[in-house]
Amino acid sequence: MGTPGPTSLDKPSDATRSDSAIWTLVVVALATFMLMLDLTVVNVALPDIRADFDSSFSALQWILDAYALGLAAVLLAAGSLADRLGRKRVFDVGLVVFVLASLACGIAPNDTVLIIARLVQGLGGAILFAVGPALLGHEFRGKDRGVAFGVFGAVVGLAIAFGPLIGGGLTETLGWRWIFLINVPVTIAAIVIGFLKMRESRADTPPPVDWSGMVTFSLALFFLVYGFMGGHSEGWGSAQIVGSFVLSVVLLAVFAWLQISRPGRAMFDLTLFRNRTFNGLSVVTALCALSVMPALFLLIAYMQNMLGFEAFATGVRFLPLTLLLFVAAAIAGSMVAKLAPSILVGASQLLIAAGLFAVLFIEVDSAWTALIPAMILIGLGMGVFNPPRAAFSIAVTTPDKAGMASGVNETFQQAGLAIGIAAVGAFFQGRVEDNFADSEIAAQLGDSAGEVGAAVSAGGPGVAAGAVPEGVAEQVRAAAESAFVSGLESAMVLVGVLAAISGVIAFVTMRKGDLDEAALATPGVPTDDAEPAKVS
Numbered sequence: 001m002g003t004p005g006p007t008s009l010d011k012p013s014d015a016t017r018s019d020s021a022i023w024t025l026v027v028v029a030l031a032t033f034m035l036m037l038d039l040t041v042v043n044v045a046l047p048d049i050r051a052d053f054d055s056s057f058s059a060l061q062w063i064l065d066a067y068a069l070g071l072a073a074v075l076l077a078a079g080s081l082a083d084r085l086g087r088k089r090v091f092d093v094g095l096v097v098f099v100l101a102s103l104a105c106g107i108a109p110n111d112t113v114l115i116i117a118r119l120v121q122g123l124g125g126a127i128l129f130a131v132g133p134a135l136l137g138h139e140f141r142g143k144d145r146g147v148a149f150g151v152f153g154a155v156v157g158l159a160i161a162f163g164p165l166i167g168g169g170l171t172e173t174l175g176w177r178w179i180f181l182i183n184v185p186v187t188i189a190a191i192v193i194g195f196l197k198m199r200e201s202r203a204d205t206p207p208p209v210d211w212s213g214m215v216t217f218s219l220a221l222f223f224l225v226y227g228f229m230g231g232h233s234e235g236w237g238s239a240q241i242v243g244s245f246v247l248s249v250v251l252l253a254v255f256a257w258l259q260i261s262r263p264g265r266a267m268f269d270l271t272l273f274r275n276r277t278f279n280g281l282s283v284v285t286a287l288c289a290l291s292v293m294p295a296l297f298l299l300i301a302y303m304q305n306m307l308g309f310e311a312f313a314t315g316v317r318f319l320p321l322t323l324l325l326f327v328a329a330a331i332a333g334s335m336v337a338k339l340a341p342s343i344l345v346g347a348s349q350l351l352i353a354a355g356l357f358a359v360l361f362i363e364v365d366s367a368w369t370a371l372i373p374a375m376i377l378i379g380l381g382m383g384v385f386n387p388p389r390a391a392f393s394i395a396v397t398t399p400d401k402a403g404m405a406s407g408v409n410e411t412f413q414q415a416g417l418a419i420g421i422a423a424v425g426a427f428f429q430g431r432v433e434d435n436f437a438d439s440e441i442a443a444q445l446g447d448s449a450g451e452v453g454a455a456v457s458a459g460g461p462g463v464a465a466g467a468v469p470e471g472v473a474e475q476v477r478a479a480a481e482s483a484f485v486s487g488l489e490s491a492m493v494l495v496g497v498l499a500a501i502s503g504v505i506a507f508v509t510m511r512k513g514d515l516d517e518a519a520l521a522t523p524g525v526p527t528d529d530a531e532p533a534k535v536s
């Protein structure tokens with residue numbers, strides 16, 4: 001065991017501070033890359049997972065959503081714990097949980113175990129999501145913070161964008177289990193570097209941990225997602241689904257009451273919501289996740305299930321989005337201190353909306369190149385959004401509340417992602433199956449039409465055609481292709497409208513005057529009790 005680095009109360013030399021800052025950025029970047037990779041890397045492996053476990057469309061959604069649910073469940077508690085117990089210490093715990101859960105995902109014997117392991121992986125990831133930006137906020141200030149968050153945003157963009165490519169390569173060469181097992185050596189490296197090189201920091205007056213708030217919020221989110229996930233199969237008016245939504249609303253009401261009645265112990269620091277820019281950024285973050293991540297999930301499904309590309313080939317064809325996302329993130333990071341937040345964030349959402357609407361130009365017989373305009377616009381929008389979101393989420397408050405502010409913003413993101421995957425996925429599934437049911441061939445299939453329609457949404461036209469007698473296979477394929485594209489376009493309209501609304505909200509609510517100008521533009525301003533390092 002090594003000697004821990006200096007805490008926020010120590011007075012290390014300039015060289016020590018600079019060394020600690022750079023290594024902190026390296027560790028946070030490594031952890032963030034693995035976390036964000038796991039949001040998109042799984043998408044391209046879903047057909048292989050479905051084939052191995054004979055998974056339903058709902059089970060595939062849960063494999064994605066369990067991770068987001070875990071993230072949303074403890075993000076705020078993690079932020080509070082980090083401010084109280086020490087950010088480095090809590091971050092290390094998150095790394096250990098994440099690496100063990102990744103190992104469990106990689107050796108899961110069935111989709112049920114995989115879903116549970118993904119949930120635990122999300123719990124570990126929540127700690128890293130909440131504490132990583134706060135660690136950077138402690139080590140870097142002013143223009144150097146802009147550079148650090150530019151790197152952070154570029155890493156986020158790189159992981160999201162290259163996720164399909166990396167996932168495809170691993171799935172085709174080593175098998176889908178390696179999309180999880182690859183996390184193990186990388187995360188272990190981050191643990192070792194962090195233990196040896198990172199400094200400890202904590203808030204002078206940390207807030208208490210709101211355990212009851214965490215439990216009620218987590219359960220409310222779970223029942224909300226469960227309602228959306230099961231609505232199509234169980235029936236939206238069924239007692240099970242209606243009860244799930246009602247229980248979610250009741251739990252959210254209890255959560256709100258806890259936050260208002262116990263401001264000193266609130267999971268959400270209510271003083272943060274006095275800042276209009278913080279409110280706007282929180283809503284925009286949720287709407288962006290709710291629209292973009294389900295869209296990527298469906299576009300990857302289109303590439304694989306409709307156009308028939310293998311996992312790696314799908315990743316290669318996402319390179320237009322990948323490269324522009326990465327470049328835009330690097331540029332946006334340098335603009336954080338120069339442009340008004342409403343311009344950066346608002347423009348990013350409108351670019352995303354334009355890209356989502358551009359998907360409407362595809363036809364049943366379109367080649368994959370018809371998606372290039374959409375991928376260019378979405379990539380630019382995502383790249384422009386990530387760095388300012390990370391920087392502004394902690395610039396709206398004082399350094400001692402950085403963990404809480406970062407945790408609140410990440411909670412909104414993961415809640416939006418979880419709800420989006422469930423709700424938009426259910427909407428897409430319903431539209432595809434309804435469109436197929438309206439086709440002429442569905443009437444000939446009789447009682448089996450419903451099962452064939454479900455096969456279209458879960459595995460694509462090819463799977464549906466393979467589930468019927470050879471004499472009607474081509475007719476089923478044609479109807480399935482039409483239903484799939486129509487369902488995809490309907491889903492793109494939905495998420496495109498949400499992204500456009502998100503852009504309007506950003507322009508209306510976000511103001512530069514609500515941000516800590518020193519945190520964004522003035523180098524050398526101290527964070528906590530230690531003077532932050534500069535990038536050299």
